Amino acid sequence: MANGDELPELTEGEIMEYRIQKKYRLEREAKRVAYQKSLMQPLYPTIQSTEDFLLYCQQRTGQNITIDQENAQVINLLSHYFAGIDCQLNPMKGILLYGNIGTGKTTLMRLMQEAPHASFAIESAQEIINEYAADGVQVIEKYSRLIYNNNTASRYFGNREIGLCIDDIGTETEAANFGNRKNVVAEILSMRYAQLHGPTTHLTTNLTPAELKEAYGARIYDRLREMFNVVEFPHTAQSRRQ
Ligand SMILES: Nc1ncnc2c1ncn2[C@@H]1O[C@H](COP(=O)(O)OP(=O)(O)OP(=O)(O)O)[C@@H](O)[C@H]1O
Numbered sequence: 001m002a003n004g005d006e007l008p009e010l011t012e013g014e015i016m017e018y019r020i021q022k023k024y025r026l027e028r029e030a031k032r033v034a035y036q037k038s039l040m041q042p043l044y045p046t047i048q049s050t051e052d053f054l055l056y057c058q059q060r061t062g063q064n065i066t067i068d069q070e071n072a073q074v075i076n077l078l079s080h081y082f083a084g085i086d087c088q089l090n091p092m093k094g095i096l097l098y099g100n101i102g103t104g105k106t107t108l109m110r111l112m113q114e115a116p117h118a119s120f121a122i123e124s125a126q127e128i129i130n131e132y133a134a135d136g137v138q139v140i141e142k143y144s145r146l147i148y149n150n151n152t153a154s155r156y157f158g159n160r161e162i163g164l165c166i167d168d169i170g171t172e173t174e175a176a177n178f179g180n181r182k183n184v185v186a187e188i189l190s191m192r193y194a195q196l197h198g199p200t201t202h203l204t205t206n207l208t209p210a211e212l213k214e215a216y217g218a219r220i221y222d223r224l225r226e227m228f229n230v231v232e233f234p235h236t237a238q239s240r241r242q
């Protein structure tokens with residue numbers, strides 16, 4: 001019968017290799033357990049107040065915001081609307097967030113994006129135009145109704161159909177795809193308008209109402225007033241860019 005003495009001794013290198021493998025195995029196991037635990041956590045805590053909601057959004061995005069007299073009213077309106085608590089705005093309409101350059105429009109919409117039951121994507125108007133220049137008319141269809149596949153849906157709390165915030169409208173360049181010139185944002189807005197009770201749309205802009213009218217025409221402008229709650233920073237609000 002073979003006894004242990006006949007087995008060749010392990011070399012130092014082999015022992016080291018064994019230890020490394022064991023370490024990796026333990027690390028992998030620890031990661032697996034941590035992942036399993038994270039799955040058992042509720043997706044978001046119970047949000048009882050707008051303070052809870054703002055805290056939760058800041059934790060998720062890692063973006064801490066200052067609240068002062070230049071944005072307090074805007075933040076108050078947005079957080080009630082997106083948390084769905086005592087909302088003073090019309091919940092059937094989207095948000096048109098209007099304010100001077102650098103006042104925090106994009107930052108606030110990125111925070112509000114964390115609202116679990118009001119998922120929306122954010123795309124800048126200029127990005128949409130660039131996409132149109134590359135891919136043509138399918139881009140208008142895509143942004144008229146945003147449907148995500150199962151993989152990307154997890155980013156949006158499992159919602160397959162989500163809203164859209166077009167960031168910084170009015171300053172985008174004219175779009176051309178093989179010489180086919182279009183006011184792409186205006187067309188997307190028209191198509192979204194046409195879907196009764198369709199997905200929500202939000203907008204941010206630096207343009208005054210009069211400038212928006214000039215950029216998109218009276219017809220679209222009229223629809224904007226019907227589609228959106230207009231939320232406005234005070235005219236005195238300064239840029240927060242440093
Ligand atoms: N409440 C806030 N507290 C602290 N920093 C902020 C706050 N809001 C915005 N910021 C910072 O100010 C800068 C400008 O913000 P942001 O880009 O959101 O402004 P904007 O209104 O979207 O500007 P633009 O009109 O150019 O699109 C960013 O660096 C952002 O991190």
Ligand SMILES: [Mg+2]
Nearest residue numbers: 105106167168
């Ligand atoms: Mg912005």
